[in-house]
Amino acid sequence: MSALLTLDNVWLEYGDKIVLERVDLDIAEGSFISIIGPSGAGKSSFLRLVLGQEAPSRGRILLDDRPLVAECGPDRGVVFQRYSVFPHLTALRNVMFARECAGARFTARLFGRARRAAEEEAAAMLAEVGLGDALHVYPAQLSGGMQQRLAIAQALIARPRVLLLDEPFGALDPGIRQDMHRLILRLWREHGLTVLMVTHDIGEAFKLGTRLLTFDKRRIDPHAPHRFGATAIYDLALKPHVLPADTAAGAEPDADVITIDIIGNNREK
Amino acid sequence: MRWVNIRPSRNGAMLLGAIPLLAILVTYLFASAARHADNPSDKLLPTPGAMVSAMHRLIAQVDPLSGNMLFWMDTAASLQRLGIALGICTLSTLLVGMVLGVLPVARATLGGLVTAIAVIPPIALLPILFIVFGLGETAKVALIVIGVAPFLIRDLADHVARIPQEQLVKAQTLGASSWQLALRVALPQAMPRLIAGLRLSLGPAWVYLISAEAIASDAGLGYRIFLVRRYLSMDVIIPYVAWISLLAIAMDVALAQLSRRGFAWAHRSDR
Missing domain, CATH: 3.40.50.300 (P-loop containing nucleotide triphosphate hydrolases)
Known part of the structure; x- marks a missing residue:
């Protein structure tokens, strides 16, 4: 191997x-x-x-x-003990971040169909970590465990090798x-x-x-x-x-x- | 109950806050009345009636010399200078402060220069500005910019540089380039701080504006105050000062609202 x-x-x-x-x-x-x-x-x-x-x-x-x-x-994806998520973005936007960086070099924002696709993908990922009800919530409103769930979802959507x-x-x-x-x-x-x-x-x-x-x-x-x-x-x-x-x-x-x-x-x- | 645990209700707090203001107002009215009882032509503590009639001339009557209503001309001139200057401050802070905060190389290169400029007392530069830019609008705007922008730039650069390293690493593991990192991670988190810095800078900005207007100008709130000082016209000076404080408070409230509306995430802990 x-x-x-x-x-x-x-x-x-x-x-x-x-x-x-x-x-x-x-x-x-x-x-x-x-x-x-x-x-x-x-x-x-x-x-x-x-x-x-x-x-x-x-x-x-x-x-x-x-x-x-x-x-x-x-x-390589990473989850730290603290400060792993962006406090100024909602849960959904936090998870979309990787897609937005990859999809729009200059603005780092997606629009139209690409945006909807990214939103759906991010929402599915959030549902998978158990945050399906908290799409539009800011990290400060989430408990510590939920913030770590968000951080994991955010890292996984970029499909890291490690x-x-x-x-x-x-x-x-x-x-x-x-x-x-x-x-x-x-x-x-x-x-x-x-x-x-x-x-x-x-x-x-x-x-x-x-x-x-x-x-x-x-x-x-x-x-x-x-x-x-x-x-x-x-x-x-x-x-x-x-x-x-x-x-x-x-x-x-x-x-x-x-x-x-x-x-x-x-x-x- | 201990004194430290007594907290006023919302209405109670407003009432308590109004007491000192009312006390000053009442004291003034009594003192003014007493002085006028002794000397009906007293100029130091004008009665409210005298202030109204003096201000009526400036607010509602056209000045034959300039063809304008002086109060509004002064207000427009001062606000225009302040607006242009604060606009330039905001833009230059966004540009320089962000670059300094995000790029360690830029911070090493330019950080010292910004600090050096920030410690110069701006009023000491006023003669240079008048010599270089003449006595027109440019020198006045430049004084405010030089007085306020370096402080804002240092504050913003510090704040951006203090964004937790974990966030920057995380963004990079999500594929963000330097530009995307600055645009999507640093800039949004810098904006509430910039607005807070602007609110704090309003006071100094007014000081520089009025200083510049006092020395060389032909319109402006500061110019008017210093002009009528020669005639001991307290009936104009006091309403002008009150008007300046009102404008300053309005700007402060507007900026606070802007921050709350635009960057609600930064104000979660306030509530």
């Missing part, structure tokens, strides 16, 4: 401070990667690299076997978080998405991911802690999980679906 996203000996350094070192990863299409690790272990830096917000100081990143341009583009989630459910109530887990798993399955999700919640990481990466520093020099960077120290394949909806239908319960693959686990390079 050829990898969708390849990181080949990637380093990220600021001056003499090493943030990430020797990151070697192949990420298969259709996988759901959970990324955990302590604060300051380079999880967000890793996401920024894949997003193209920063360029690696060494090594290369390939997306679909082509070197990744160090600039954000429509092949969807990057940066602690997307970190600010939500536990109950809402369960709903969001169900939603993201359903979308992941139905749209055949490849997802990279950074999270602080280990339970969430095991529950959602098909593969779990743990970022941390392999070694620490007590006199110069900045001289060793973090890398993926654990790389566990998780058994493909079942949706909570399936559980009700008699499938195995959630807690038992986690198995740890020992291949490549804690491997010294």
Whole structure:
């Protein structure tokens, strides 16, 4: 199976401070990667690299076997913990944004038939994430969970090759978080998405991911802690999980679906 | 109940707000009456009747020298200067402020220059403007523009630059070019701030307008006030000042309404 996203000996350094070192990863299409690790272990830096917000100081990143341009583009979608949606646009216009940018170079606005088509597509996408009743509402009027639903719909309509989630459910109530887990798993399955999700919640990481990466520093020099960077120290394949909806239908319960693959686990390079 | 928890109702608040205004009015009327009882030809605190008759001459009678009704001629001249100047300010702020806010390279290149211009006291430039542009309309408009635009530009550029990085990244992952980003993400979010900045700038704009008119002009609200000062004509000065405040309040209310109507999303938290 050829990898969708390849990181080949990637380093990220600021001056003499090493943030990430020797990151070697192949990420298969259709996988759901959970990324955990302590604060300051380079999880967000890793996401920024894949997003193209920063360029690696060494090594290369390939997306679909082509070197990744160090600039954000429509092949990678993203949902942040906050500020992911545009506060000045209604839900519908937020989701139409990608279509409008693609359809009208200069005005970034669509008119007539093209506009109606985009509106229908956006409304369908909003209905899919459960915001079918909130088409003409501004984000400030939506709850935190609904704003994240909107942000996901907005990202999905651009049909990204990879969807990057940066602690997307970190600010939500536990109950809402369960709903969001169900939603993201359903979308992941139905749209055949490849997802990279950074999270602080280990339970969430095991529950959602098909593969779990743990970022941390392999070694620490007590006199110069900045001289060793973090890398993926654990790389566990998780058994493909079942949706909570399936559980009700008699499938195995959630807690038992986690198995740890020992291949490549804690491997010294 | 503690004092800090006593909140007036809507009508109560209006009533409370009217009290100081009424108090000043009544105090003035008593003081004016007292002075006129001592000296019927007192000029410092004219009675309402004297103000009405003085203003009647300016509002309703044609001035034989200029062939115009002076009050309306003054108002039109001042509002025209203010309107042109604020229009130029708005356009230049939209152009320069947006470019500075959106493009880090432009900010690095021009940010220092804008800051340097903004800290010059505009009135100190007035002689230069009169020398360069002559005593006509251009110098007066230029004074207001130089006084107001740099502040607006800095404010807008700061505001645009402070749009959360997440939004800019998100827009780019949705395929937005630099131009589309500026047009669809930055500009709409900058507009309410620009209007708020304009509202704050109305005060300084009037100051610069009246300063310029006081020094060299042949019409205008500021010109009239400074002209009749020579004759101690408080019966003209006081109504003119009241009229200027009314115009300023009307502009402020109009801009606030424009912001609420046009950019309702920015005012959600107000309610």
